[in-house]
Structure formats: structure tokens, C-alpha cells
Amino acid sequence: MTRELWKGNEAIAEASVRAGLEAYFGYPITPQTEVLEYLSRRMPELGRTFVQAESELGAINMVYGAACTGVRVMSSSSSPGVSLMMEGISYIAGTEIPAVLINVMRGGPGLGNIAPSQGDYNQAVRGGGHGDYQPIVLAPASVQEAIDLTVLSFDLAERYRSICMVILDGSVGQMMEPAQMPEMQPVQRKDWEWATNAKMGKRERRVLTSIYLDPIQEEKLNLRLIQRWKQIQANEVRYKEYFLDDAEFVIVGFGTAGRVALSAVRTARQRGIKVGLLRPITVSPFPHEVIDQLAGRVEAFLVTEMNSGQMLEDVRLAVKGRVPVEFYGRMGGVVPFTEEILHEIERITTSKLSLDENPRDAWFERMMSSR
Amino acid sequence: MQKEIIIAGFGGQGVLFGGQVVAYAAMDTGKEVTWIPSYGPEMRGGTANCTVVIADDEIGSPLVKNPPLAIALNLPSFDKYEEVLAPGGTLVVNKSMVDRDAKRDDIHVIFVPCNEIAEEIGDKRLMNMVAVGALLSALPEISLKDVEKALEGHLPARHKHLLPKNYEALKRGFEAAGEPVAAG
Structure with missing residues (x-):
């Protein structure tokens, strides 16, 4: 396969499309906007879902809803926008569903600036949202790695029913490098055993939730998350x-x-x-x-x-x-x-x-x- | 082999595209390359720059403090990059937009009247290609032919009719670099 010169952000967008991304929800913010801009053209062209939400809160909750149906879903943002998404991310973690989130990090705290930063490391790897959970976090250093890890992030998210974040500083998002795109994967609607995908009457009713009013039941979820995390630790270190x-x-x-x-x-x-x-x-x-x-x-x-x-x-x-x-x-x-x-x-x-x-x-x- | 190039000028002078052309040529000739722009508010009219790194092996830092090669398309860029250029390095200066001579004598400064040459060819927007052509005289790893092929291979179809004038601009820049002109 031939190498093409790709800008990091656009490469991530195309890689997600080739990984079978079926729905994207986002909100513009520099230095990430090219991901959203690229997908605003590319997704409708393929008959897939693209929504520019009213805010990052809207976007992450649309991701939450779409993820419950078992489709491949993603959002992307930059530091301040990712902070706004933290509530939704915690709900996604508590609901044990797969979702991919790209964070093209910029200088902070606060509004900060649009220059490259790695200041969101703690927020990403410690979870960022409330409650006990640990997300998978991948950190590409080049455009090729950004492509490969974007594709991988969907597989990991599904394999472990987990949030998978890809964090890159703004310079990887803005940089151009020669890179190879993977082959186009078709959109696959896998019939996950947990997905709430409108098959009522054909099987037993399913419920997806992040609310467990009985602390004993909540603790069971907490233990399940740790069990899964131990598998992730054993299998996925790179x-x-x-x-x-x-x-x-x-x-x-x-x-x-x-x-x-x-x-x-x-x-x-x-x-x-x-x-x-x-x-x-x-x-x-x-x-x-x-x-x-x-x-x-x-x-x-x-x-x-x-x-x-x-x-x-x-x-x-x-x-x-x-x-x-x-x-x-x-x-x-x-x-x-x-x-x-x-x-x-x-x-x-x-x-x-x-x-x-x-x-x-x-x-x-x-x-x-x-x- | 590793070479770093900074291309700088006003927003709108074709700084970023000039760098991309070099990056495409490097990629097409089998090299590793990074292209990174300054992407701040300076894109809206201030001084813009991009850094291109060309190497045989995996590239580490995509940025460089003291580049061996640079293009300065305006006076602020000349001031800035003459200062930081690595000793022995080459700086291509757009003579059309600077009114002073070089201060350092431990670097090669090539003055090329990029605007005038571009206007002679018939399109003042080709000024960045004239400068890239001049740069190639100090970058033996990439030939004039490599850049021509890169333009042909990567320019969108709707711009293909511009190729002959781009080739001419590159060639005129390359030739002008061979006969250094004094500033002023």
C-alpha cells in the first residue's frame, strides 16, 4: 500500500471511518476541529451519522445513547471540551458500554491556549469523571500511530466494554507525516449480548443503566470493572x-x-x-x-x-x-x-x-x- | 541523513504550501518527513511558519531550534531566522521584501527577488515556489525533478493547468540561487 501525507487530525478521522465508525457526535474546538470538519463531509457521503451537537455535553450524551445500541461510536474534542464531557464518560463507564473519545490536548488549565500540551494525563488515566473506573488510554506520537491506535481503540473498547481514549498533544493533530491507511472495514452491527437494539419480542428484554440503588449491587459492578481492568492490564500494555x-x-x-x-x-x-x-x-x-x-x-x-x-x-x-x-x-x-x-x-x-x-x-x- | 527546514513569512505568502511541496517530494523519494505548521492566531495575517524535517530513519523531534536551512519571505522572518540558523547553514531570503544585508558571516545567505521573478512569470502567487527552488540549491537530497513530480502527483486536478508556471518558478529560483545578488 502506498503512503500518503496525512495531517494527524484528518488521519484520525479517516481511520475511524475505516474502522467502521457508524456515528460521530462532536463540537468544534481547536486544535481538534479538523477531525469534526473531515467527518462532517465523509460520514454523510457514506450514509453514516454525523451530528454537530449543541455542546460537548450534548455530544457525549449522544455518544452514550448510540453506544447503548452497540454501534461503533466516537467523539473528539480538546482539553476544555473533554472536561465538559466528564459526567457522560462516567455514565458510559458505569453502564459498561464501549465508546471511543479522542482528546487533542492543548495548554491549560482553564481556557488556556491552543498550543500542544500533555496536561490532561492525570484526567485521562485516572478516569476524570466521578466514581470508580479506569479507562483505556492510548498515546500516539506520530500520524501513523494515531491511525493505528484509532483503529485499535474501537476493538479494545468493544472487547472490554470500556471507554477508550486516544490522547495526543496538539502538534500530533496538526502535523503531517507519510502514513498508510488500513483497508476499509464494513460497518458491522454486531449483536452484542448487552446491546439495547430494538429487538423487543425477539428476545428477553435488556436494560442498560448506570444506576444501582442497592450498594451491594453497585459494589458488584465495581468488582466487575476491576476484574475487566485486570484483564486489560494483563493483555493490552503497549x-x-x-x-x-x-x-x-x-x-x-x-x-x-x-x-x-x-x-x-x-x-x-x-x-x-x-x-x-x-x-x-x-x-x-x-x-x-x-x-x-x-x-x-x-x-x-x-x-x-x-x-x-x-x-x-x-x-x-x-x-x-x-x-x-x-x-x-x-x-x-x-x-x-x-x-x-x-x-x-x-x-x-x-x-x-x-x-x-x-x-x-x-x-x-x-x-x-x-x- | 537528517535535514531540518523552516519556511517563514506573512500569512498568505504560501509558507505552508511551500513546505508541503518539499514534504511531498521527500515522501515520494522514500524518505521520512514531518511537516508541522505554526497554527496559532498568526494564521490570520501575522507571521506564519512551518518546519519540515527530512530523514532516512524515524524522525524524533518535529521542531528544531537551530535549523541548517530556512526560507525567510519577509523582513520579520529574516530578522528571526538569521539569528537562530545553525552555523554553516543556508538562509534563502526574499530580497523583494527586505531592505538590509545579512548580519552574520558564518552562514550562507541567498538573496532572491522572489516577488519580481514571480511577476515576470506572470503570477505573483508563485513567489513561494521561486523560494523553494532557491532552497533546493542547498538541499541535494531533493532535486528539482523530485519537486516537479511531487507537484504533478499531488496537486488537485483542478490546479493541474498551473503546473508549467510552477515548474518555471522553481527553476528560476534554483538558477537565481546560483548567482547571489547583494541586498539593498
């Missing part, structure tokens, strides 16, 4: 390794922060520094196991993010204090340059690192003293 075989130092970064780190790692390698990169692709479930193993044989970790150290805490949980974990982050929509990460690599490989120091506090002090 990450990419670079130069880890003989690495003495390991950078952990996802999405664009991971890409920038790759450039820095390559330059450091040319200078003889044994540094490698682990780029989580599923940030939920998080690749704890591989970090746990690395912690047994490397000297230190450096976590790089476009936020104030959110994934950092997951890395620290896996490292369990055995070796130092250092942090470097840029915030507010600032994308770090390769030179900044390279400088950090040089710092951690040449200075004495402390096991006791809080890496976030130390990073904050360095940030403040450098301005």
Missing part, C-alpha cells in the same frame, strides 16, 4: 523501546515529549552516553512491568513530559525507590527542544543524583532559578 539493550540511563516519555527525547537520545549516543528511551503507547494500562525490570539494572531514569510531572508518579510507582527518577517538563503549550532534553541527559549522567529528593520539587527549583 510501549516502544529505543536503545534499551545496553542502556545505563532510561528516559521515559510519551507522545511528542517521547519523540523529542528520541532525538536527544540519538545525539547522546553519538557522544558515547549509554542512554535509551521507553515510550509508553498505552499510558493506561501503564507499562509498569518493563519499568520494574529496567529499575533492576539501570542507574537512573529521566521522565520528560509536556506537563508538570503527571506520568512521573506512575514511573516512580514502578521504580519503587530503587534508583533515582529525575524529571524535566515544559508546560502551558511549550514543546521542549531536543537541546533541553540533551542538557538533562548530560546533567543526570554527570552529577550525583539523590534517592531522597522529590524529583518534581528539584525540577521546579531548577526551572525557577534558570529564569
